[in-house]
Amino acid sequence: MAAPELYRLTLDNGLRVVLAPDRTAPVVGVSVHYDVGFRSEPEGRTGFAHLFEHLMFQGSESLEKLAHFRHIQGSGGTFNGSTHPDYTDYFEVLPSAALERALFLEADRMRAPKLTRDNLANQIDVVKEEIRLNVLNRPYGGFPWILLPPVLYSTFPNAHNGYGDFTDLEQASLEDCAAFFDTYYAPANAVLTVAGDFEVDRARELIDKHFGDVPARPMPHRPSFAEPRPTTELRDTHTDPHAPLPALAVGYRMPDPVNELDGYLAHLVLAGVLADGDGSRLQQRLVHREPLVTDINAGAGLFGPFEARDPDTFSVTAIHAPDVTADRVLGALDEELDALASTPPDEQELAKVTARWSANLHSEHDRLVSRTLAFGAFELLYGDAALAYGVADRIAAVNPEQVAEAAKGLRPDSRAVLVVKPQEGDAQ
Secondary structure (H helix, E strand, C coil), X not given: CCCCCCEEEECCCCCEEEEEECCCCCEEEXXXXXXXXXXXXXXXXXXXXXXXXXXXXXXXXXXXXXXXXXXXXXCCCEEEEEECCCCEEEEEEEEHHHHHHHHHHHHXXXXXXXXCHHHHHHHHHHHHHHHHHHHHCCCCCCCCCCCCHHHHCCCXXXXXXXXXXXXXXXXXXXXXXXXXXXXXXXXXXXXXXXXXXXXXXXXXXXXXXXXXXXXXXXXXXXXXXXCCCCCCCEEEEEEECCCCCCXXXXXXXXXXXXXXXXXXXXXXXXXXXXXXXXXXXXXXHHHXXXXXXXXXXXXXXXXXXXXXXXXXXXXXXXXXXXXXXXXXXXXXXXXXXXXXXXXXXXXXXXXXXXXXXXXXXXXXXXXXXXXXXXXXXXXXXXXXXXXXXXXXXXXXXXXXXXXXXXXXXXXXXXXXXXXXXXXXXXXX
């Protein structure tokens, strides 16, 4: 679809606003992105950013618990929130006639969420159950996004478990919650996005009505999370009691996603050349020709691209048979990277990958919820909501030499290797 015209404004309290009108369907998306994620949570409070996301749905000073759910669902809408390395987002998609309702609800909890001991205890239990379900009691839980960072990184913000340690979660207090809200949930630390079927002038009036009187607070200092790149190979082993087969995760540092965007995008294309689809190089060699692995993937960002500032991670993951060693898989990976570094991919191979990226991005942005969230994330991280559409053209412009240069940087002497072993006696 054609890129909509974007309108940007900033309220007196510092809240940044992105408006993206599109009258093709009678629905509207509203999102709020706060500039706080896993990497901002205090040491000793692992999982706190995600826990706080849960608390933001537990009522406010003017609405009782579950009222947010009822108001959105009663309008025929959907809603959710999610925590990322460098931001937390909340969104609603609902009929355009209910725009004011969504704006009221987001402004209401930006002003004063209901932080009570009962809500905190309840949501700690909910998060712990989520961790049991998604990490502790499933095969390859936390692989690689929880397990690989502490091998590749050395500082707490980059290395710790963003889902949370049970002890840290249980020790979270109401004072911690209040301080976290006061610091990071200030209007000046947020981006409000409205996309879909609305009149710009009317949306501005409603935004000023509901968000204009949210008290201003200082925008928190955003520290640099930079740390030196590895100068040797780093290795660790994790025993997984539920894994049926051994697995391997390899992590490399990438160019700065914001300040070195073209180099970062070259790594996205490299990931496609390596492992996207049956015709990709690692799929062809390691799954079909040799075969050494049952599954292999490569990607930029442990959570996907465009979700983090620097530093960010390029990863390759594989699941392989017990009689195949990790070093054998690593050797094949190194050979394929060396081949790409010395001989860039031809235009046809590259075109297949960039065309798939472009198609996927345009398809994703056809969905109003994805479009709304992308505008907010790009405005927050890059200061440019329109990049949500422009990035497809930037990817299409990546050339073979840039891909070769990206491959050249993924060296054995500056990577992290995580080996996952099935628990002895449990592997089939």
